[in-house]
Amino acid sequence: MAEKQGKVWLVGAGPGAVGLLTLKGKELLEEADVIVYDQLVGKEVLSVIDTKKEMIFVGKESGHHAVPQKEIQQILVQAAREGKRVVRLKGGDPFLFGRGGEEARQLREEGIPFEVVPGVTSSLAVPAYNGIPVTHRDYASSLQIITGHKKQGEKDPLAYQEIVKAGGTLVFLMGVTALPKLMEGLIRGGLPKETGAAVLQEGTTARQKKVLATIGTLAEEAAREGIRPPALIVVGEVCRLSEELDWYEKLPLSHTRILLTRPRETIRETARKLRQRGAEVLEVPAICVSPARESEELKEVGRSLERWTWIVLTSQIGVRMFWEQMKVWKKDIRSLAGARFAVIGPGTRRELEERGIYADFMPEVYTIEQLANGLKDRIRREDRILIPRAGRGNPVLPQTLKEVCKDVRDVALYDTECQRPPRISLWKELKEEDTYVMFTSSFGVACFVEQLERERAETGRKEQETDGRRYDHIRALCIGEETAKKAREYRMQCYVAEEATVDGLLELTERIRQKNGKTTEKIKKQ
Template sequence: MIDKKKSGKVYLVGAGPGDVGLITVKGLQVLREADVIFYDYLANPSFLSGLSSKIKLVYVGKKGASHFQAHQTDIETMMIAQAKKGKTVVRLKGGDPFVFGRGGEELQTLMEAGIPCEVIPGVSSGMAVPAYAGIPVTHRDYTSELVFVTGHEDPSGLHREEFWKGLVSMRSLVFLMGYHYLKENMEQLLKYGMDPQTPAAMIQWGTYPQQKTVVATVGTMAAEAQNQNIKPPTIVVVGAVVSLREKLNWFEKRPLHNQTVLVTRTHQGNEKIKTLLEVYGAHVLEMPLIQIAPMSSWASLDAVLKKINRYRWIVFSSHWGVHYFWQRMEKMGKDARFLEKIKIACVGEKTAASLRQKGIHANLIPKNYNAESLVKALKKKLKKKERVLIVRAKEGHTVVEENLEKIKQPFDLVFAYQNKKPKLDPEKWQNIFTRTPCHWVVFLSASAVKNFISCWPKGMEDPSFQKTRIACMGPMTQKEARLQGLPVHCVPPKATIESLVETMLL
């Protein structure tokens, strides 16, 4: 833990090569406790998205071939100024701060200014990115030598013949930031005697879902990178170890690699599906088309709770229903014993898991996690005149109550929460879709379908979605999608996140 009572301090933190799972535990802890974060172009923005809104974020990127250039002296001056105000400052740098990251210069300047500092190393992209491309930078059968070279400096300024001859004599070279002077660097290696048939690889956006690797030779690398439209950030590997990629490539062989999946879910509910899709290689875009909100008045729910013993069954359609129902129970000073005489039916396992956390095990969970299956199973257990309480969202579907009406089963309906449509910027999202065409759109509820169409009335006829496939969770979502004129390509046999993603892989 950072002691906030002490004077300001600067942490130089290595963010790793890009994959959010590759930052150190200590680095992540310091990020969460910072007052100010100065971050650069190579630090994954996902690190910042979940932080407190009280943290000041300052972009100081120095992207290669870009018009925007943050001057090093300005960055150092800003860090010193914030630290002197007593702030906890994090300088978040891609890879490791001390590997071609100017971390040593920054630390020197900070210490000369009397600023307390700490360095938290990061996983260097020079090792991690080749590993994600299936290229071990050392291998006993190929090389025990490894040299890291900055590919960002003009090689024409390095006139020392010994320097380039020394590189040529090494069996494994890694050029970090290797895009801008790729052609010149390859020419220098050839000039000083490297075999033009020496294997070489250029890796773009290493460790990110959109990682792309081009394999060629030293003699053809520059032309091949240009042909395949490779842009920074990149790393170049030169040496016989590159030939191992043919057998060791793992990251780019995942079934959803380089596919963009748009997840249209609540702000609060994306974590599980996002994580699972990324495990299979997908680039996940999150569009929160539903915002879960409490009811504007609790009068109806509170009235139901006061006469709870008139019910023999309670039907929960979602874990959010459990959440808000329980919240009002606790407000009344009640706990699980309050429901001891009532049987509980849940539409799915996630809802049942929420109840178990409260100390209650559901009496009924349908084999298929949808309202239709729930009603079918519930009918077999209901006795005549037993009153049922249905707890759901204000905007939820009416399958349960419609079926109970048909069999003249007494029931009451109470709304525990609302599904609101968040404010979205269609122009911003249109720009995103133009740059990043979606391979999949995932709808997990009928409400998400409705809100999507309200933002994009043309639906899949919009040019951004012409080659997009649609996955729907459950028959109600599928029905709404078709009602809105959307083609449905994938519906899982079981209404779970795991089943949905598995079906997308087929």
Template sequence: MTGKVYLIGAGPGDYKLLTLKGKECLEEADVIIYDRLANEDYLRISSSTCECINVGKASSNHTMPQDKINELLAAKAKEGKVVVRLKGGDPYVFGRGGEEGEYLFDRGIPFEVIPGVTSAIGGLCYAGIPITHRECASSFHVITGHLKDGSKDEINWEALASLKGTLVFLMGISNLKKITENLLGAGKVKETPVGLVSWATRYNQSVVIGTLENIYEKALEKGIKPPTMIVIGEVVNLREKLNFFEEKPLFGKQIVVTRTRKQSSQLMEMINDLGGRAIEFPTIEITPIKENTRLKVAIEHLKQYTYLVFTSPNAVEVFFEALEASGKDARVLAHLKIAVIGEATKKALKQKGIVADRMPTKAVAESLADCLKKELTNKDYILLPDSAIAREGLVSSLEAVCKVDEIPLYTTVPVRNVAKGEMSSKELVERLIADEIDYMTFTSSSTVHHLIGRIGQEHIAALAHAKLISIGEITTHTLKTYGLEVYKEAKKATMTDLVDCMEEK
């Protein structure tokens, strides 16, 4: 049975510029065949069994020539697979999507095209340059920058030079000199504003502004390389007012997130939304304790407890999974007073439809113990489901007042493998030493221990090349035991406060 091919536009680079329809197809894909300019973070959307093939093409450096890409698309579809061809920008804007579609049609292979945001529009937007404006540009023209010898005959330079609208050349930086000379030779005014936008919509976006007369010299001076698009016209002058993206507080920053894969999404999204690049480097995995007889017994006898205490979002998730597996729901907790440590745990509990009764002002076990001991009596009985490697202080402090039933729910173990789109330990160390990482975030002592376990004790010194951000005093203490300097510690143990540490005022 023949499968189907989806030609999907990945947009210019910003992760969130992918369409919802494109995301759905990536989730269902058996094979993803992707380009160099497609954001590799999209590969994480796919299933663990999805085959990902890089066929990226740079100027004069093709991982796989186009005819072989066409053959690969057809071959995978003939195997009955759902194939995604993930292309930077839009498939039909100089993306050779039309050629691929024709090739599939001629061989009776079903396909569908899912448009993407083209860099000619979206990329200019992020550079603060509107492709049209009522005052100076009522039209725009997108031209390929891949010029061949004798291209003066292929492109009507006199017609382009006479236009008052915006001219956008894609993939043309290597031909910038020819483009400017041809336009000037055809009568285009030498003072016409020109912008060069590199890596549009990404954390490392850069823009060089000049005129038709001097932009080539400026490009040489700045060492501009692909991928860069050229925009010509009066709209370039609007960048001074409309440049919103490069004003974001984390623009240009590369930040390593060391949480579990499941938990990192919120922090990564916050970093990316603020213009930075979040790099996922998970150090730990949460492993629930199997056949947890003690937990099953506790759930069957919840009436005997007066308090339920959660010390982490993980404890909330594992406990409620066990509660559901037992055929019960939150109603059986109605008689209990529920206490939590930290905003994240409070939020996780609220997502289960329950508002915490108690939460200390500081997100540490000692503060929770002090908070509860003010109201506990020797008649109380606390159920404390937590990590198998939890600190002992909380239990001993509470046991001085009443009975405590501490039940290990899960343990944290080191990450065993590198997932799609993630850096290896070797690459992280190399990038740290090259001063390419601005910040590293740590949200628990476990993330510290296991990060060092992944990179090796011999590479601890490499961490000094980045600014280390800690979620709280316990994590800070752990970092210091390794001789590491903590740049900042979050005021509260929340993702928002963690990000605030990186927003340099």
């Protein structure tokens, strides 16, 4: 039998924001067996990749040498020869000042099939995120994209006079460390010192930063502002449009980074809403969900599904898992004709409505206690109540209902466990300015702390433990008081949504950012 032949896709990851990853790139990341990635791949992009994927890092980190290019190429060849679908994930576009061309040539010589998936290049996207159109009818009708990086020991290869003579907007990639020499070279080449210029750091992310100046002053201003790689340089009069056209700064959550801890099953919609408001969102689920083992109790519930007069659903995941279980039972919506439904809040209600059922009861305050007390006033002694939910459910709900009705079945429909730490370093990300962690359950808080501790143990991190206050630097956005109570146990800085919903959390985050993180009467920091 012939050995199975794999394939390699050279995929551009874009400049950092996950929304700028192409549709084809996203599909390939979902289908890949192994992903070989660089340092410049955005954290947002890495955070959405399935944690079960085989990932091989070949970039350069502080204090660590990059994997040699020939070795990277051999990794791609070997993985493909093992029959794997290989994604070579590169920041920006694989053929623009990357080594994509060298990798493609090696693959061709080795007889490995490959495709190239272009990416959104930072040379266009980063200026756009800073309000700088690289071409404009009134300022520039052409564009030069130039690498500011040179090989070690090589003399400056740039022909500045020719560059100036060609005209148009100039974009220098990988040129921050050589910024003074680049600006001096352009002046020597004949460009007036007063020509507009900008240096743009970490564009399309929460750490986006820009310095506007002229080519005569840009190096000095960039040094004063502490600009560091990765950053690019734009030279041309189009830079003067930045303040007028800077749309990103006007978004309510620009320069805000959110670590989102919701389970993978419900994380994407919340992440989408945050990104619409300008936030950089790292998807770091703290909880993983799996169907409960098929117990005799669960089988009995399925056999008698028509007998329940109330079905109480306490989460969006609970709705989804209930419908999945109905498939196992080979039951459809007709089996629920005699039941009324109670839900804990708007998210659960919407999830139920998507399946053609409208809730009969939802409390005004979205807590287990209010759900239990509200139902207690509505049920009758002869009712039969089914509570299909997580095995770790709050006991208050069945205990309260049993005060009125004896036939209350609290059945474990699914299990929740703490997720392993993500590939990105949580400790490192928490040190970044304007970073918040969003929690939607107390169990999520406990699991996030467990992730931090596991990362610390696995990597040998030496975090300060004075007075047991290891977590007092974490700014926690909490969906309700129950969640905040758990976060306070770890001495986190807690902000609590006025309404215990995802939309309430979004409003809370916007208020905090409007006040620059300062405590006010309207922002509950406790």
